[in-house]
Amino acid sequence: MGQDSASNQHSGIGVLDKAVAVLQTVADEPCGLAELCSRTGLPRATAHRLAAGLEAHRLLRRTPDGRWRPGSALAELAGAATDPLLDAASTVLPKLRDATGESVQLYRRDGKQRVCVATAEPPSGLRDTVPVGARLPMSAGSGAKVLAAWTDPQTQRSLLADAVYGERTLLEVRRRGWAQSVAEREPGVASVSAPVRDSTGAVVAAVSISGPTDRIGRKPGVRWATDLLAAAEDLTQHL
Template sequence: MSGVGVLDKAVVILAACVDGASLAELVERTKLPRATAHRLAQALEIHRMLVRDTQGRWRPGPRLGELANAAPDVLLTAAEPLLAALRDATGESAQLYLRRADERICVAAAERASGLRDTVPVGSVLPMTAGSSAQILLAWEPPEAVMPLLPRSKFTGRTLAEVRRRGWAQSVAEREAGVASVSAPIRDRTGRVIASVSISGPIERLGRRPGERHAMAVVRAGQRLSGL
């Protein structure tokens, strides 16, 4: 808590409404007095930080997204030069991935200027069931978030346990025939994995054990992008 009472209570209210909340649910979840919870929810609704759904329950409002989209993305800004440096150090294309439900999205990339390369355009949507980046984005998730995907995955629970142990992942022809990759986690200030940084390229150049050559460079890039 910040010590600014009304602000702390407003943040608690917003968090309690992520999945929708009636007034009774707000009181139960926040432990605030009914009158206080009602007054703050109404004030947040006026500022469009909360809205009412068709059932009259409060949910996050559009103003939150507008404010977030107006701010520069610190991670993406920092990633651009680091991905270029990782590409230059390894000689392979470098990417940054975020998870969205059962998919992962390439949100930044630095491609080789010439030669045989594995191109993943920014905006590409890839599965969470194959590839070293998918392994990273799942390895530190709770079992209930991982188990539904494993029957469809090219990797196993044992693979994810090994990823957690060593701190990086590799794949060979897992997502696409002829392509190998190495990935490492990017963490927020609490240590939670929020993204993955990867390099990828043809197996004929990266080999069957790409992590042996490039894991440390990828891990260092992930560490430099963590905690922003």
């Protein structure tokens, strides 16, 4: 391997050491195939085969400009050890559920999908159940709007191409600090969502309240935005 390889440790299993070198190189700085070859010293075919394989397992993901970045599975694996956001969610989400009586979810974006990483469900009654690990499209729903509203311009354009909402909607979401939807993701379901930020101010997740439209109403933001924004701020403070 080249001198720029991210690790000098070797297990004696050649393909594993090379795959780890690819992961560590991309973790240091996202890169395309030419950069990956240059920085790892791997042949082009080998680097591409390993990166594509890691992408298939969601350990890497590819951006629209063709560069590889760390994938969502890395966060999930790391989260099994420690994840401050999930630790905070275990306390904050049940409080929000109890205050509203509705289903509460926490979403992270993974490419053109959003992944439910935590939930708190009411013990009984009609509810909008989204299981942990569920992957929903970024094309509809209040959680999708929040996560799309604070992405970089290139990613946002890519998401808007398939979305039921438009650029004006995302401008409004950024202005007021929350998003709502009625029967966008699923008939009969309404929701309201707000951004969760890390210590740098970057939006890293969306916290949502959802439930049957007949109960939650066609303007869920008017009803629940204050409680939701307080919960989002609580989650942010933990980060």
